[in-house]
Amino acid sequence: MLVLILGGTAEARALAAELAPLPGLRVVSSLAGRVADPRLPVGEVRSGGFGGPDGLARWIAEHGPRVVVDATHPFAQRMSESAAHACAATGTPLLGLRRPGWSEGPEDVWLRVPSLRAAADALPGLGSRVFLTTGRRSLPVFAPLTGLWFLARSVDPPEPPVPPNVHVILARGPYTVAGERALIGEHRLDVLVTKDSGGEQTRAKLVAAREAGLPVVMVDRPATPGGVTRVTDVADAVTWVRDHAG
Structure with a gap:
């Protein structure tokens, strides 16, 4: 069968x-x-x-x-x-x-948005150095944001268009809180953008963002x-x- x-x-x-x-x-x-x-x-x-x-x-x-x-x-x-x-x-x-999906805790600062486009629209008022973890196919949505700097993480290299000020790291989860904490500090990140994927393999970024006081733009599931x-x-x-x- x-x-x-x-x-x-x-x-x-x-x-x-x-x-x-x-x-x-x-x-x-x-x-x-x-x-x-x-x-x-x-x-x-x-x-x-x-x-x-x-x-x-x-x-x-x-x-x-x-x-x-x-x-x-x-x-x-x-x-x-x-x-x-x-x-x-x-x-x-x-x-x-x-x-x-993930649930917001009392010490989290989340902004839930319905789409990637809404996430891009919200970013200019939240930070200038963005930790972007929404996947390589999402980068064109953020390409018009020329005044922001992005650290984009994906499994495979993204295809253009991409934001002009972007540094791409290729990695695959699971990730650790210590590793995410180090990325936030090394790159002076001040806002996280992610999808509400749920699960444990990529939850560490949310813990590290909470510890650092970073706002999180959370894209809701379709x-x-x-x-x-x-x-x-x-x-x-x-x-x-x-x-x-x-």
């Missing part, structure tokens, strides 16, 4: 590792192919897009997965919408696996498709797959 995991996250890899040894299950993890050297999950892996919701529906019709688990990044809105459309069209059970069963825990996802795969 084939299980298709739309992956690329730590939760997707953990789910594949739990499901792959189960007798009678064949696990295929699909990666978007946007990272040059991704961390690969246990089991079979396919890389690259499906060609939109209709392309994913054709793949499902051809390969016949018993269930699909959408364990993509919380900001992979287009893929989640494609999964909801394709599974509805083919009558395939779909589960959404999403780790919880809306998720309705009518989809959702869990936040890998163990619950395993139970759902076993129940639905038979």
Whole structure:
């Protein structure tokens, strides 16, 4: 019985590792192919897009997965919408696996915004030396901010346009509080911009920002498709797959 995991996250890899040894299950993890050297999950892996919701529906019709688990990044809105459309069209059970978002503590200074564009608009009044951790594909949104200096961190090098005053560091989490604290001090950063990705691998920057008194511009998650069963825990996802795969 084939299980298709739309992956690329730590939760997707953990789910594949739990499901792959189960007798009678064949696990295929699909990666978007946007990272040059991704961390690969246990089991079979396919890389690259499906060609939109209709392309994913054709793949499902051809390969016949018993269930699909959408364990993509919380900001992979287009893929989640494609999964909801394709599974509805083919009558395939779909589960959404999403780790919880981050919550603001009493000592945090957060500004929640609905989009990257709103984050860019808010920055000039908050600081001049920006720790930008929203991913390489987001840099064009901040390119017009010529009066600010950016420390941008991403797994792969960004493509232009990028802000004129930007220093890019290539790194992959998990990160430590000590390491984030050192970056803030070394580069004299005074504001952090991040997405509400959730999870432990990149939480350290929030702790370091709190310690340093930095304001945090937090980009809220996009809306998720309705009518989809959702869990936040890998163990619950395993139970759902076993129940639905038979």
